[in-house]
Amino acid sequence: MRAEAGDIALVRRVQKGDKAAFDALVLKYQHKVLKLVQRYVRNPTEAEDITQEAFIKAYRALPAFRGDSAFYTWLYRIAINTAKNALVASRRRPVSYDLDLQDGSQVQAHARLSDTETPEALALTDEIRRTVNEAIEALPDDLRLAIVLRELEGLSYEDIAKTMECPVGTVRSRIFRAREAIDRSLREVFDGGLGRIGDFE
């Protein structure tokens, strides 16, 4: 998949000493990793600490990453192990046991735990979800189809171009315009005071 190739390109940059490339990987995966860790650790602050630790461990181990698996799969295992170690250290039991450690994507199928977030965080999460979904619905058909094919189906730009019978450059533009339209709505949520814009540095 093209996204994985992009990750590997970033990883290679990090391996050559480019720390900014690692920042980009963190920005890209912080939400997924945090969500994963929150399935093990109830306290949101502690989950963020563990997420941070997992990324730092990944950075330290990255020189040894050969690219045999997808970057996120590798990162996923580090995050799981970091969370488990934290649980052992604090002598607590994990919230969920039934995660398949071999497949990072399976974590998405698990239900959210109601006690993992504060009321404020839950309200923010719900508001984000509602805003994104409404913004998606409001998109013109061609923009909505482009971003759905990309984000939900995981198609490459080339495959989307074939599906939509348009040039790759048009796909690139449509996906950007879709994201930008949704982002405008999201920024209003954050600027409106419910969210904290600084939280999404």
Added chain:
Amino acid sequence: MTDRIKEQLSTFLDGELPEQETALLLKRLERDDELRGALSRYSLIGAVLRNDGDVPAARQVAARVSAAIAREPLRVSAFVRLPRRDALARSLAGLAVAAGVAFGAVLLVQQSGPQNQQMPEAVIAQAIDSPVEPVSDPSDATEELATSYVTPPATDAAGEIAPAQLANYLVAHYGYATPLVRRSVGAGLMSAPDAAGLVDVAPLEGQPDP
């Protein structure tokens, strides 16, 4: 932040941005907080779509990781491919060093004489078993990825290289030679008529006497 840059950001997130544009964008990301915020939100949008909205709000994770990484020492991978010219130069240098070592080994073997009749295979086995100490970095004592090694200190007071130490050296530095050179050096050492003399040496410090 222009739409053109944000479009690059969107393409970058999908792994579709060409290498040269990626390099420029990463430089810009380093110094542009607004751009970083946009990348985080674009990523959040995808996470929301894929997870049906069940995405926690990452607070300061990225900023904290970035600050922590900035304090980390630079870590460059041994797996990063060298440019072709560098790789060729390194191969040639390795070849030259290995050839020199092989030549020296043959000379030493010829000079040492038949002092011991132990099999040459035992020489190599002894060399592999001899201590090869990892270099420890005091600033990173828990790091599990130590990859550098040093050979044991010389113990021969006469200033002459002990044959077993030479074998140690060859084994420890095999990694720097090409497979062809490794074979030729090993074969040269083992097929030398007086190779048996190699084993007649005192055990290295800290190593049990076989």
